[in-house]
Amino acid sequence: MSNYSIKDLEQLSGIKAHTLRIWEQRYNLLNPKRTDTNIRYYDDDDLKLILNVAMLNNHGIKISKIAAMSSKDISEEIIRLTDQSVDQNDQIQALTICMIEMDEDRFEKVLSTNIIKLGFEDTVLKVVYPFLTRIGILWLTGAISPAQEHFISNLIRQKLIVAIDGETGNSFGKTFMLFLPEGELHEISLLFSSYLIKKHGHKVIYLGQNTPNADLISVYKMQKPNYLLTVITSAPAGDKVQEYVDMLGREFKESEIFVTGLQALDQSLAIPSNIRLLTYAKEIKNVLVKMEEQTV
Template identity: 65%
Template sequence: MSRYLIKDLENLSGIKAHTLRIWEQRYNLLCPKRTDTNIRYYDEADLKLILNVALLNEKGHKISKIASMTPECISEEVIKLTDRSLMHDDQIHSLTICMIEMDEEKFEKILTTNIIKLGFEQTMLHVIYPFLTKIGVLWQTGAINPAQEHFISNLVRQKLIVAIDGQVPSSDGKKFMLFLPEGELHEISLLFATYLIKSKGHKVIYLGQSTPKKDLDAVYELHAPEFLLTVVTSVPVGDQANNYVEKLARKFNEATLLVSGIQILDKEYTFSPNVHLLHNINDLKAQLESLEQVPIEK
């Protein structure tokens, strides 16, 4: 069972630690445990409770009234609220609860409902991406464990693959080769890029995670794509990331190289003219919209 410090509860719920202590003392809302060395901690039941309390409080419920409710009643009220709400933050809250509980059935239901209401692309842009950004920060701070992060990432990955399979490229579309650097495993952004590119009628040669340079050379020579797209999230780092991109730009100088990822963006690097930085998914959408429209085959 995971253990959380009050700072973790603050990061996950958005409620200041000072406020949490007041609620704890005044309303007996939380019951912290103690380690053998007398350090206070909270368990997953405490975390789930405070996430639900935070949402109800944000929606106008007085904390005194919430504190008088049982945890079961609080959960029921939150379910009613999120089922009828179209607010993106409410949906992200529900997904966070699913992550903590590792509840695949509930996660699937929330995603499916949002896709029906908003469409797949809008669900990705306004619900899934902000949610993944949130859990990425929480994972880095140690507020959630790797198993929870992998659980969610794999479920999102499954949804993306199904959505990609439903897109049929046009014979007139441009060719895009998508890949991640060797050692890079974070492919959610790459998969969503694949969906967007194919949804516009273009062709995707998907090489995926940790692609060796020799494979890039061989596939490029075989298919001669007009565009290459990669995301540098964790490796390579620093000047090595800069060097990696520049080597790609020179090697594949007849193609346009689309690059994103935190190891590249917001750095003071100077790249070759055929390198285009994608600061967010809207930059990729703009790039696609700048291309000649191709008929979508049914």
């Protein structure tokens, strides 16, 4: 069980610490514990409650009414609001609650409802990606555990793999080779790119996580793909990114290479002529649409 400060609750829920203290005193909404050195902290149950309370309050339900509701009533009202709402922030909040509670069934329902309303592609772009950004912030601040992050990331990964399997591509499209550098494990953006590429009728050679340079070069020589795509999120890092980008430009001169990810975009890199930086997830779709326009 994790421990949270009131500042953690503020960051996770969006409710100011001052307001949380008032709710605590006036409505006995939270029950802070104390360490042996008398420092106040909150536990997982407090966090789950305040996330739910924040969502209900944002929908105009007065805090006095929420404080009088049972846990069951709060849960049922949250489910009702999530099912009916088309607001992106509501859906991100619902997914955050699923992550904190590690509730796979509820996560599945929230995501499936969004896919029905928005379609798979827009669900990823408008709900999942902003949610992942939020996870990144929570991870950096220590507000969520590795287990919670891995739990939700793997569920999203499974959804993407199922969607990819539903797209067949065709023999007349271009060939894309997708891979992550050695040591890189953040696969969701690469999987989504694979989905988009196959949806637009192209072939994907998917090498996935942690691809050694020697294997990458070997497969390239065998398959001769038209395009390469990689995401550099955490590895390589620092000055090694320039070295890696230079290697890609040098070894794969006959193909156009798309590179994205925080490590690539946060640096002033000297970009080889056959490499193009993509600044956000949707940009790969724009590339595919332009390719289609050029063949018409």
